[in-house]
Amino acid sequence: MGFKKSRLPEFISSFALFEVGSTTLFQIGAEAKQDAWLVMLLGALAGLLLLLMHLAIHRLDPKRDLFELCRTYFGKVAGTVFGSVFAAYFAYEASRNLRDLGELASYMLLNRTPIGIIILIATLVIANSVRYGPHAVFLTCLVMIPFIMVSYFILISMIAGVGLIHVENMLPVLENGLQPVMKNVLDVISFPFGQTVLFLVFFPMIHDEKKLRRSILVTYGLTALFLILVNQINVLVLGPKLAETLTFPLLQVVQQIELVEVFERMDILFVLVLFIGLGTKLVLFYIGAVAGGSRITGTPYKKWVIPFAIAILGMSFISPNFTHHLWVGIDVVLKWYPIIQIGLPVILMILMLVRKNKRGGEEEQQMV
Template sequence: MKEKISGLQLFYVIAGFEFGTAMLFGLGAEAKQDAWLVIVIGMLSSLILMGVFTQLSLYYPNDTLVSMLPKIIGKYLSYPVIIIYIIHFIYSAARACRDFGELIVSTILIETPIVFVIGSFMVLMIYCLRGGVETFGRMGEMVFPIYIMSMIVIWILLFSVEDFNFKNLTPVLGNGIKPILNEVYPNIINFPFGETIIMMMFFPFLNNKRIIRTVGMSVILCGGLLLALNFIFILSVLGPELYGTSEFPLLRATRMVSIADFLERFDALIILMMVAGVFFKVGGWTFGASVAISQLFKINNTKSILLALGTLITPLSLLIGTDFVEHLEIGFNYFVPYFHVPLQIIVPIILLCIAFIRKKINPENS
C-alpha cells in the first residue's frame, strides 16, 4: 500500500466520523437528565472494544479487517463474513446520507427534493475519495478544525439562552442506574463508539504502525468527552423532556439563542457542522466498503468501485425508510441489535481470541 496517512490525519478523520451525526441526535433520551452519563459510561466501555480492534491490527499491521479475516478463520469461512461487512459499510453510509438529507430539507432547503440533496453530496464525496486516502486525510485536516470551531461557537451561544440552567441536569442518577445501562447497551456502545471499527480499514495506511493503539484510544476519549459536554449544554437549555421529544435537539437549542433580539437564527452553524460531520461519516464508510470490495475481488483500481458505490448509496438512502421516524426506528430497533452487536462486538472478540491462540501455537505462520 503506497498511500500513507499520518496518525494526526487519521485521528481527525475518525474523530469527525465518531461525532458525525451523533452530535445532533438526542442520544440516551430514555435516561432523561442523565443522558450525558450514558455517553461517559459508553465511552469507558468502548475503550475495551477499541482495545480489541487495535490488538487485532497490531497482530496483523499490514492487513485491513477484510484482508486479515482469511488469515484468522480461513479462506472459505471468511467470504460470507466479508460480504456481510461490506453490506454493513454500504448500508451505514446510506443511513448517514439519509440523516443529512432529512436535516437539510427540513431546515434550509425546504422545497428541494431530498434525492437532489443527497445526490449532490455523494458526487462531492466520491470526487474527494477518488483522490485516495491521502486526499481524504488532508481534507480531514482542513474540515475537522472548522467542525470543532463551529461546535465551540454554538456552546458559547447556548450560554446566552435565557432558559440555560445546569439544574436541568439534576438529580444525577435520579432514576437509578438501570435506565442508563439500558441506553448504553446495546445502543450507545454501538452508535457512535462501536462504529469506529472502520478504523481497521485505515490502520494499514498509517505511516507509523506503532501508534495504532494511541490513535484508537484518543479517538474514543476525545469523542466521548466532547459528546458528553455537548449533551450537557443541550440538556441545560432544553431540559430532559424537550430533549427527549426533539428530532434534532442541538438544532432546537440553537434556535433559542437570541442576543439583544438582534442576533438570531444560528441554524447555519448547525448545517455547517452537519455537512462536516457527514463528510467524515459517509467518507469513512464508503472508503471502507471500496477497500473491502477491492481486496475481496482483487481489484487494483478502486476509482470504478467508488463510482458504483456512489450510484448505489444515493437510492439506498431513500429506500431504507418511508419517513424519518421509520428510518430512526429501523436503526435503533433492528440495525443496532442485529447488525451492530454481532459485527462490531461479537465477531471482533471471537477473531481476537482465535488470533491469540494462533499466535501462541504457531507464531511464525499466524
C-alpha cells in the same frame, strides 16, 4: 489495492471528525432522560474497550487491513463471507448518513427541493471524493478540524453566555434507578462508539506506528467527553422530556441563541458543522465498503466506486419518511450491530492469538 501512507495528524483529525459525525444531531440515551450523560459515559467506556481490542488486533498483524485479516484467519470461504458482511455494514451505514444529510438539508436550507435531488447530488459529490481514496479525505479533514473545533466552541460559549443552561434539569440523578441507564447502554455502544471497527481498514496506512496507540486513545477520550457534554446540553437547556421528543434537539437549542440582536441565526453555523461531520462519516464508511469490494474480489479499488454509489443511494430510500428511518435505525438495526461490531472482532482476535501461540510453540520445538 494499495492505499497511500498517511501521517498521524491527518489520520487523527479524520478519526475525531468521524466520531463526532452525526452524533450531535440526535439526543443519545434519551430514554434515560436527565441521566443521558451516564448512558453516554458508560457507552464511551465500553467503546474504549472495543477500541483497545481493535488496536490489539492491528498490533498482532499490522500489515493487513480488516478484509485481509478475515481471509487470513477465518479461512478463504468464511473470511470472504465475513468480509462481505463488514462491507455491507459499511455501505448501509453510509446510506443512513446520506439520508440524514438529505433530510437535514431539506429541513433547514432547501425545503422546496425534492429530497431525492438533494441526495442524488450529494451522492455524486461524495463518490467523486471516494474515487481519490482515503489519503485525500484525511488531508481534507486536517484542514477542516480547526473550523469544527472553533465553531463548536463558539456555539457552546454562546449557549452558556446567554443563560440558557439550567443545571437543575440534571436532577435528580438516577431518579428511576439504573435500569433505564443500562437499558440504553448497548445502543450507545453501537452508535457511535462501536463504529470504530471501520478503522481496522485504515490502521495499516499510518506511517508512525509507535505513536498511533497513544494518539488514538487520547483523541477518543477527548472526543467522548465532548460528545457527553454536547448531548447533556440538550437536557440542560430543553429539559429531559422535551429533549427526548424533539427530532433535532441541539438544533432547537442553537436556534434560541439571541445576543444583542447581532448574533442570530447561529443555527446556520451549526448546520454547516453538521454537514461536515456527516459528510466525513459518510465518505469514510463509503471508502470502507469500496475497499472491501476490492479486497474480497481482488479487483481495482476504483471499479467499485460506482456500484457502491448505486447501492448506497438505493438503500437511503428504503424508509418512506424520516420517522420510519429513525425507527429502523434505533429499534431495528442497532439490535444487530453488536454481532458485527463486537462478536466478529472478538472471534477474529481469539483466532489471531491462537495462531500466534501455535506458531510460537512450533518455533520453540524447532529450537529444541
